Amino acid sequence: MRRRCSLTDAATLNTLHSAAFGHAEAHGWRRDDFAKALEDEGHVIVATAKGYALARVLLDEAELLLIATLPNARRSGEGTALLKELFEQLAERQVARVFLEVVETNEAALALYRRHGFSVSGHRHNYYGRGAGHGAVLMEKALK
Ligand SMILES: CC(C)(COP(=O)(O)OP(=O)(O)OC[C@H]1O[C@@H](n2cnc3c(N)ncnc32)[C@H](O)[C@@H]1OP(=O)(O)O)[C@@H](O)C(=O)NCCC(=O)NCCS
Numbered sequence: 001m002r003r004r005c006s007l008t009d010a011a012t013l014n015t016l017h018s019a020a021f022g023h024a025e026a027h028g029w030r031r032d033d034f035a036k037a038l039e040d041e042g043h044v045i046v047a048t049a050k051g052y053a054l055a056r057v058l059l060d061e062a063e064l065l066l067i068a069t070l071p072n073a074r075r076s077g078e079g080t081a082l083l084k085e086l087f088e089q090l091a092e093r094q095v096a097r098v099f100l101e102v103v104e105t106n107e108a109a110l111a112l113y114r115r116h117g118f119s120v121s122g123h124r125h126n127y128y129g130r131g132a133g134h135g136a137v138l139m140e141k142a143l144k
Helices: 007-021 031-039 078-092 107-115
Strands: 043-047 051-058 061-069 097-103 119-124 136-142
Touching: 007 031, 007 043, 007 051, 007 061, 031 043, 043 078, 051 078, 061 078, 078 107, 097 107, 107 136
Parallel strands: 061 097
Antiparallel strands: 043 051, 051 061, 097 136, 119 136
16 A cells, blocks of 8 residues: 555546546546645545545545545455555544545445444435435544
């Protein structure tokens, strides 16, 4: 596990992102956005050859923006390893609370988050503006 990606890894992250989500620009993230996040001390990124996780830190809180693993690497602990590494890095930065939003139909992500101590803090119906099944579940977790 790399502690942090180097600047030159924006292309690799973007390739991982497209492969993991099955299409380019998923969640509106392009190569330039990864390059900016890599340059910005307010973002924490962990990555391996099989996946990555990315959070934005604001004071003692962090938002988990993206986590994804390659389809052929799923259910083998990769997402768990990425989350654990991310939590360690966030704790080192004195982050006390992590929050996120997830599409309500994303069973894999919901299960992963629950398994790692996130609890539901709210719902936003039709949050993504695409009708039924596209509401958001809001979740949060305290970091020790
Ligand atoms: C969500 C995601 C990151 C999980 O990654 P992963 O590498 O499969 O995670 P792990 O192998 O560490 O799984 C840990 C636990 O999460 C839960 N889980 C993961 N995928 C699951 C699924 N498809 N169905 C039910 N539970 C699931 C299980 O409890 C699993 O433990 P188990 O395999 O011992 O039962 C992966 O499915 C993914 O990349 N999805 C597409 C991108 C995405 O939607 N990201 C989230 C929004 S940004």
